[in-house]
Amino acid sequence: MRAVLALEDGTVFTGEAFGATGERWGEVVFNTGMTGYQEVLTDPSYCGQIVVMTYPLIGNYGIMKEDFESKKSYVRGFVAREECNRPSNWRLSEIIDTFLKRENVIGLAGIDTRALTRRLRSFGTMRGIISTSAADIQSLVEQARNCPHLTGQDLVPTVATTEVYTLPGDGHRVVLMDFGAKLNIIRCLQERNCEVVVVPPNTTANDILALHPAGVMLSNGPGDPTDVPYAIETVRSLIGKLPVFGICLGHQILGLALGAKTYKMKFGHRGANHPVKDLETGRVYISSHNHGFSVDEESMKGLDIVVSHRNLNDGTVEGLKHKYLPVFSVQYHPEASPGPRDSEYIFEQFMAMMDKGGR
Numbered sequence: 282m283r284a285v286l287a288l289e290d291g292t293v294f295t296g297e298a299f300g301a302t303g304e305r306w307g308e309v310v311f312n313t314g315m316t317g318y319q320e321v322l323t324d325p326s327y328c329g330q331i332v333v334m335t336y337p338l339i340g341n342y343g344i345m346k347e348d349f350e351s352k353k354s355y356v357r358g359f360v361a362r363e364e365c366n367r368p369s370n371w372r373l374s375e376i377i378d379t380f381l382k383r384e385n386v387i388g389l390a391g392i393d394t395r396a397l398t399r400r401l402r403s404f405g406t407m408r409g410i411i412s413t414s415a416a417d418i419q420s421l422v423e424q425a426r427n428c429p430h431l432t433g434q435d436l437v438p439t440v441a442t443t444e445v446y447t448l449p450g451d452g453h454r455v456v457l458m459d460f461g462a463k464l465n466i467i468r469c470l471q472e473r474n475c476e477v478v479v480v481p482p483n484t485t486a487n488d489i490l491a492l493h494p495a496g497v498m499l500s501n502g503p504g505d506p507t508d509v510p511y512a513i514e515t516v517r518s519l520i521g522k523l524p525v526f527g528i529c530l531g532h533q534i535l536g537l538a539l540g541a542k543t544y545k546m547k548f549g550h551r552g553a554n555h556p557v558k559d560l561e562t563g564r565v566y567i568s569s570h571n572h573g574f575s576v577d578e579e580s581m582k583g584l585d586i587v588v589s590h591r592n593l594n595d596g597t598v599e600g601l602k603h604k605y606l607p608v609f610s611v612q613y614h615p616e617a618s619p620g621p622r623d624s625e626y627i628f629e630q631f632m633a634m635m636d637k638g639g640r
């Protein structure tokens with residue numbers, strides 16, 4: 282079956298369909314990871330996006346039931362150079378085609394993903410429509426031009442928990458504000474014996490403090506951080522009361538709560554090999570990324586916060602910390618999944634802050 286991807290700039294890519302059928306719109310982004318397509322497909326932060334993998338062979342090691350980052354896939358579409366439907370892996374539970382069909386995600390294969398990525402790099406992230414049913418390609422381009430931008434869509438509530446739930450542990454109690462948390466953030470806390478209380482994104486500061494946590498974690502999540510003003514408000518009220526640690530969307534929300542600004546990047550960072558420098562130690566870590574927004578360094582001037590990590594590809598802010606309070610965050614993914622695990626030491630810093638009791 283034929284599938285088409287039409288971009289708002291008028292470019293059209295025609296290839297073969299895999300996974301589900303139908304038509305979806307979304308923001309088209311590319312990921313440069315050589316492995317990790319399953320974690321990408323199940324990372325709720327990709328909600329609202331059509332993901333293009335730059336690595337040419339996708340599906341070759343299958344889908345494993347232990348490797349999900351959330352219960353389902355929220356991507357709007359998935360694009361690969363070549364889809365493999367005969368994977369080889371002793372751990373595999375199913376093939377990618379079966380998974381995408383069940384998750385109702387349309388796949389497009391057999392197109393020049395390199396040309397598509399070069400276009401996104403040159404002109405920036407674009408809106409697009411992926412379709413297996415379109416008869417009139419020109420009208421698809423029109424639809425891509427008329428579909429909503431990522432900013433302004435209320436995506437966090439569609440991926441986050443609506444109920445409070447607790448995962449037992451005999452160490453520190455951590456409240457995880459769920460904006461669409463990847464499971465490996467929870468696993469990283471559990472490996473450090475934490476009791477993890479996962480709360481919905483609209484939980485108030487008073488309700489969080491009433492749980493008497495040793496610290497609060499702000500998760501990753503989809504969309505523009507300025508679209509979750511209620512969470513920014515909550516985090517602002519928590520600062521100074523206990524240790525706070527944010528990852529990705531959590532980092533951006535923390536930055537906004539501390540008075541900084543965020544902006545949309547031209548094409549973002551999505552991949553598993555971004556060099557990030559820890560400015561305190563001078564060490565460089567190869568790290569996992571998935572973000573299209575960033576904290577504006579200029580806007581941090583004059584505030585009680587400093588840049589703690591920097592991306593060595595483009596110089597953008599990859600981490601911030603408060604000058605006096607136990608409050609810090611990183612833009613990239615210390616929990617990895619996919620990608621290198623070298624940055625797990627960031628979780629140890631959060632543990633040390635909680636050991637000190639927030640002083």
Ligand SMILES: NC(=O)CC[C@H](N)C(=O)O
Nearest residue numbers: 501502504529530573574
């Ligand atoms: N992984 C994330 O938390 C992504 C944060 C935000 N949605 C961005 O794209 O920048």
